[in-house]
Amino acid sequence: MGTLIVELGDRSYPIHIGQGLLEQAGVYFARHGMSRKSPHLIISDGNTAPLYLNRLTDSLAHSGYKVLSFIVQPGEKSKSLSVYEEVITAAIEGGLDRSSSIVALGGGVVGDLAGFAAASYMRGIRFIQIPTTILAHDSSVGGKVGINHPLAKNMIGAFHQPELVLYDVNTLLTLPPREVSAGLAEMLKHGLIWDADFARWCQEHADSLLALEPEVLEYxxxxGCAIKAKVVSQDERENGLRAILNLGHTIGHAIEAIAGYGTFLHGEAISIGMVGSAMLGVRLGADPSLVEETRSLLQSLRLPVALPRELDTDTLMGAMMHDKKFKEGSITFVVPLSIGQVEIRKDIPASLVREVVEQLKEEE
Amino acid sequence: MGTLIVELGDRSYPIHIGQGLLEQAGVYFARHGMSRKSPHLIISDGNTAPLYLNRLTDSLAHSGYKVLSFIVQPGEKSKSLSVYEEVITAAIEGGLDRSSSIVALGGGVVGDLAGFAAASYMRGIRFIQIPTTILAHDSSVGGKVGINHPLAKNMIGAFHQPELVLYDVNTLLTLPPREVSAGLAEMLKHGLIWDADFARWCQEHADSLLALEPEVLEYxxxxGCAIKAKVVSQDERENGLRAILNLGHTIGHAIEAIAGYGTFLHGEAISIGMVGSAMLGVRLGADPSLVEETRSLLQSLRLPVALPRELDTDTLMGAMMHDKKFKEGSITFVVPLSIGQVEIRKDIPASLVREVVEQLKEEE
Structure with a gap:
């Protein structure tokens, strides 16, 4: 079992990674001084709750905690204002007060939704993350929480750091293969932006990772969390460096938005986006082998690397213009220089991005 | 003209108070380094916009700013999730980015709504307050922003400090008398919790305040802002001292909630609540003259000091149980010891509060 501290001054918090942590949740709650007088609200989804909710509530109840739960439908559609309102209603009706916490048991959608509820309920109460997907290793570090607006993803949100993250790798064993790959896309991304050796390690251990071998997965x-924590510690509110974590996301978010949230898994969309970013990198001077290298790394994790031809380029470009990274009239793009190294480029002309989108379609 | 700095480390901000500031808004924007490339969204209401919106947009446009506006209906009902969603839609459609700001031109409702939109749009952008009511002198200090849930007031929100507050006392001259009195309730409250001399000054200058004499009003x-700023600087996120600002609010919020938001003005409801708090104080040992003194101060500002008999005590008690100050099973109450001095008491039994509610009805 490993423990990692995300260093953020008085908002620092630990991430515990290991097997069987769900059954010890009550012990961790007690160690972190959570209130036994106030109720705690677990948010989970219809896929995750049947598998793990009882284990979690049993452990918490055994340690003397009052626990409520609210189950949302699986999928990105639950990151809506109407589901958010339901969560807040559950919190009020359950009598949550300022010493209560909201606990996310699930993947990124549940974490983002529960986290924004915790950030905004009574102007902010404690938030605890219990991720049950690989993808969530990314979203559980850094405190970005939020929901979608019909016009654009993650438009409504906050920075709200969790109190504690419990990452029980046993909960990953039931993930369907497509979600495993999509989750590994973010893991590999951390190698691509920061650490070429780790990127290559991901490729070398692709089979073990895809087979969910616990020790390889834990490492x-x-x-992945450590790289993200290092970046976030240096730039909590994304004024500079932190933007490198968005590699592949400008194109990726646009793909998700126009294909309908949920058609592509987030990791699949950013996989295609990262290939696009490599193409952009080459157009801006990187070695031409970068595209093929990037593609090969992603393919080893069984991820898509091309855009479906039927996606309309104009619609995709339009969706990108609504992206949060579209600042003061120019697109900010994270551009790879080589594997493990990226730079943040502002004023990337839309015409160049359009060329990359076309190229991404040709490769299908 | 006076300038007050709210000291909050790297979130410190100035409050400028004076006549004719609306016409100089562009100059203040420039001085504070607001972006001229990104659009700024003014939120105002149907009462305020016809009077002051043009003056503000003209001043900003004259200084080279791109300005959009969104007008909501006047009144507490606009502090809803659905109006909040409309504001976010306007922000997205207007192309607001991370260098944009949301500007509140209006009273507390507009400030709370616009502030929460600024706090949560793209995880937080800049927020500028241009209060046009006396009541808003209170809400423009301290960064509490938020909206209502059908089950309870201000349940959804954030702490989001403004970048800048421009308080143009000329905009107060059009306030209807009832709103003037209600606004002065919060001004007097700052005296009641912190400064007996200021409380007595309010009574001595009641006629000038009610007549909106600019110099008296500015002082x-x-x-009032300075007292609040002092309290907030010591406890930004309401972990302790800041709670004294809630004098009269536990009963006051309950009155507002059950009478239907808007039936009582906020200041009227807390006026009654402050009399109730004085009654509680006397029951807990304060000098019996405290009730009459408090009542006399409030009445000099033409504020209500008794509860309508038709308000149901059980319903009122029920509404208090949902209040945010109901923590871990006991009610926290701000209890006056004398004029200018209060203490925060936890574990106030509900039965005692019920007695006070009954007494508040008898006095009608």
């Missing part, structure tokens, strides 16, 4: 998750 | 607003 990969800890390494 | 009162600056003094």
């Amino acid at each position: 990969g998750l800890e390494k | 009162g607003l600056e003094k």
Whole structure:
């Protein structure tokens, strides 16, 4: 079992990664001084709750905690204002007060939704993350929480750091293969932006990762979280460096938005986006081998690397213009220089991005 | 003209109080380094916009700013999730980015709504307050922003400090008398919790305040803001001291909630609540003259000091149980010891509060 501290001054928090942590949740709650007088609200989804909710509530109840739960439908559609309102209603009706916490048991959608509820309920109460997907190793570090607006993803949100993250790798064993790959896309991303050796390690251990071998998985998750924690510690509110974590996301978010949230898994969309970013990198001077290298790394994790031809380029470009990274009239793009190294480029002309989108379609 | 700095480390901000500031808004924007490339969204209401919106947009446009506006209906009902969603839609459609700001031109409702939109749009952008009511001298200090949930007031929100507050006392001259009195309730509250001399000054200058004499008003607003700023600087996120600002609010919020938001003005409801708090104080040992003194101060500002008999005590008690100050099973109450001095008491039994509610009805 490993423990990682995300260093953020008085908002620092630990991430515990290991097997069987769900059954020890009550012990961790007690160690972190959570209130036994106030109720705690677990948010989970219809896929995750049947598998793990009882284990979690049993452990918490055994340690003397009052626990309520609210189950949302699986999928990105639950990151809506109407589901958010339901969560707040559950919190009020359950009598949550300022010493209560909201606990996310699930993947990124549940974490983002529960986290924004915790950030905004009574102007902010404690938030605890219990991620059950590989993808969530990314979203559980850094405190970005939020919901979608019909016009654009993650438009409504906050920075709200969790109190504690419990990452029980046993909960990953039931993930369907497509979600495993999509989750590994973010893990590999951390290698692509920061650490070429880790990127290559991901490729070398691709089979073990895809087979969910616990020790390999634990190492990969800890390494991925550690890279993200290092970046976030240096730039909590994304004024500069932190933007490198968005590699592949400008194109990726646009793909998700126009294909309908949920058609592509987030990791699949950013996989295609990262290939696009490599193409952009080459157009801006990187070695031409970068595209093929990037593609090969992603393919080893069984991720898509091309855009479906039927996606309309104009619609995709339009969706990108609504992206949060579209600042003061120019697109900010994270551009790879080589594997493990990226730079943040502002004023990337839309015409160049359009060329990359076309190229991404040709490769299908 | 006076300038007050709210000291909050790297979130410190100035409050400028004076006549004719609306016409100089562009100059203040420039001085504070607001972006001229990104659009700024003014939120105002149907009462305020016809009077002051043009003056503000003209001043900003004259200084080279791109300005959009969104007008909501006047009144507490606009502090809803659905109006909040409309504001976010306007922000997205208007192309607001991370260098944009949301500007509140209006009273507390507009400030709370616009502030929460600024706090949560793209995880937080800049927020500028241009209060046009006396009451807003209170809400423009301290960064509490938020909206209502059908089950309870201000349940959804954030702490989001403004970048800048421009308080143009000329905009107060059009306030209807009832709103003037209600606004002065919060001004007097700052005296009641912190400064007996200021409380007595409010009574001595009641006629000038009610007549909106600019110099007297400026002094009162600056003094009220200064007391609040002192309290907030010591406890930004309401972990302790800041709770004294809630004098009269536990009963007051309950009155507002059950009478239907808007039936009582906020200041009227807390006026009654402050009399109730004085009654509680006497029951807990304060000098019996405290009730009459408090009542006399409030009445000099033409504020209500008794509860309508038709308000149901059980319903009122029920509404208090949902209040945010109901923590871990006991009610926290701000209890006056004398004029200018209060203490925060936890574990106030509900039965005692019920007695006070009954007494507040008898006095009608």
